[in-house]
Amino acid sequence: MAKDNKAFGQGMPEIAAYAESVFNPIDPVLDFVRRKSAEGELPAIQVGPMDGLHLEILSRLLNPRRVIEVGTLGGYSAICLARGMVSGGVIHTFEKNEKHAALASANIAWAKEQGEFRGVEVTVHVGAAIDMLPKVEPEGPFDLVFIDADKPGYPDYLDWAAKTLRVGGAVLGDNTFAWGQVHRTAELAGNELKMVGSLDRFNRELAAHPRFRSTILPTAEGLTVGVKVR
Ligand SMILES: C[S@@+](CC[C@H](N)C(=O)[O-])C[C@H]1O[C@@H](n2cnc3c(N)ncnc32)[C@H](O)[C@@H]1O
Numbered sequence: 101m102a103k104d105n106k107a108f109g110q111g112m113p114e115i116a117a118y119a120e121s122v123f124n125p126i127d128p129v130l131d132f133v134r135r136k137s138a139e140g141e142l143p144a145i146q147v148g149p150m151d152g153l154h155l156e157i158l159s160r161l162l163n164p165r166r167v168i169e170v171g172t173l174g175g176y177s178a179i180c181l182a183r184g185m186v187s188g189g190v191i192h193t194f195e196k197n198e199k200h201a202a203l204a205s206a207n208i209a210w211a212k213e214q215g216e217f218r219g220v221e222v223t224v225h226v227g228a229a230i231d232m233l234p235k236v237e238p239e240g241p242f243d244l245v246f247i248d249a250d251k252p253g254y255p256d257y258l259d260w261a262a263k264t265l266r267v268g269g270a271v272l273g274d275n276t277f278a279w280g281q282v283h284r285t286a287e288l289a290g291n292e293l294k295m296v297g298s299l300d301r302f303n304r305e306l307a308a309h310p311r312f313r314s315t316i317l318p319t320a321e322g323l324t325v326g327v328k329v330r
Contacts, residue, residue, distance in 0.1 A: 116150075119150060120149065120150065123150070123153060125149035125150050125152060125153035126149050128214075129179065129211050129214055129216055130149070130152060130176065130179065130180075132207075132210065132211075133174055133175055133176050133179060133207045133211065134146065134174075134176060136174065136203065136206070136207055136210075137173065137174030137176065137203060137207070140174070140199075140203045142173060142174050142199075142200055142203060143173075145173065146173050146174060146176040146177060147176065147177050147180070147248070147274060147321075148320055148321070150319070150320070151274070151319050151320065151321060151323065152176060152177060152180040153180070154317070154319060154323060155177055155180040155181055155246065155272070156180040156181070156183045156184055157184070158184070158270070158272065158325070159180070159181045159182075159183065159184025159185060159244065160183070160184035161184070162184065162243060162244055162269075162270055163184060163185070163186055164184070164185050164186070164189060164242075164243030164244040164269075165185065165186050165188070165189040165190070165243055166189065166190055166239060166240065166241070166242045166243050166244075167181055167182075167185060167189065167190070167191040167192070167242065167243060167244045167245075167246070168191075168192050168193075168194075168233070168236070168242050168244070168245045168246070168261075168264075169181060169191060169192070169193035169194065169245075169246045169248070170193075170194050170229045170233075170245070170246070170247045170248065170249045170253075170257050171193075171194070171195065171229075171247070171248035171249030171250075172193040172194065172195035172200060172201060172204045172224055173195070173200050173204065174200065174203050174204050174207050175193075175203075175204035175205075175207040175208045175211070175222075175224075176207075177246065177248060178191060178193045178204070178208065178222060179207075179208070179211050179216055179217075181244070181246060182216065182217050182220045182222060183216070185220045186220075187218050187219035187220065188219050188220075189219075189220045189221070190220070190221045190222075190223070190239070191220060191221070191222045191223070192223050192225060192236045192239075193222065193223070193224050193225065194225045194227070194229035194232055194233065194249070195224060195225070195226060196226075196227060196228050196229070196249070196250075198226055201224050201225075201226040204224050205224050208222050208224070229249055229253065229257070230253060230256055230257070230260075233257075233260050237264060240264040240265075240266075241264055241265060241266035241269065242261075242264050242265055242266065242269060243265070243266060243268075243269045243270075244265075244269060244270050244271075244272070245257070245260075245261040245264070245265060245269075245270075245271045245272070246271075246272045246274070247261070247271065247272065247273045247274065247302075248273075248274040248275070251275070251278075251294075251295045251296075251298050251299055252294055252295065252298045253298070254273060254298050254299060254301070254302035255298060255301050255302050255305060257273075258271065258273070258302055258305055258306060262309065262311060262312070262328070265328045266328070267328050267329065267330060268327070268328065268329075269327070269328050270325060270326060270327050270328070271306070271312070271324075271325075271326045271328075272323060272324070272325055273299075273302055273303075273306070273323070273324040274321055274322075274323055275299065275321045275322060276299050276302065276303055276316055276321070276322040276323065276324040277316075277321060277322030278295065278296040278299040278300065278322070279296075279321075281296045282296060282299055282300050282303065282322070284296075285297050285300050302324065303316060303324055306324060306326045309326065310330075311328055311329065311330050312326040312327060312328055312329060313326065313327050313329050314326030314327070
C-alpha cells in the first residue's frame, strides 16, 4: 500500500501545485512542527499540508468548543483543529506512543508561545485511545471528533463518537480511501483486509447511521465527514 503518497490532487500534479501555491497551506508554525517531527524521527504520517488546511477550515466552520482527536503523532493536526476553535475551548488528543506524545507536547507548547491556541487548552493523553476515551466522557457532549489512529479501531471510535457528539457536531475520519483499496476488500486477505476492511466498515456504518448525514471528501487520503443530525 502506498502510504507515503500524501500529495493533494495526486491525480494531476499541476493541480496539486496550483492548489498549494494559491492556498498556501504551510506557515512557520506548521513548518516547524513538521520539521521537528522529522528530526525526532517520527513516522511521516501526519496529514498532508492541504489536508491540514481542510481540517482547519472545517473546524472554523463548526467553531467547536470541545474537540476530541484520536491519533496525535507530533501535534500537527491538533494545531490545525485548534485554530478553528472558540477561545476557552478544550481539545483532548489521544496518543498511544509515549515518544510521539512527548514530541507533540513539546511542539504544542512551542506553538502556544508563538501565539497559537488563543485560550484553547490542549491535553495530550498517553495510552490506547479506546481505554482512555471514557475518562473524558463526562466533559461531553463534544462538538468534533477527529479519528486518525489505528485503522482497526475506527468502527469503535465511531460508536464512541455517535454516543458522545452533540446534535450538530461532526465526526471526521482520515485515510478512508484506505490507500486506494477501500473498494476492493473482496480481493484482500490477512492484515490488509483487517486494515482496509475496518475503514470500509467505518464508511458504511457512518453512511447508513440513522443519526448522521455523511459524505466522503475526495482529499488525497479520503476524509469521511458525518454530521450528527438527530
Ligand atoms: C496518522 S498518525 C496521526 C497523525 C496526526 N493526526 C497528524 O496528522 O498530525 C496516527 C497516530 O496514532 C497513534 N496510535 C495508533 N494506535 C493508537 C491507539 N490505539 N490509541 C491512540 N493512538 C494510537 C500512532 O502512534 C500515531 O502517532
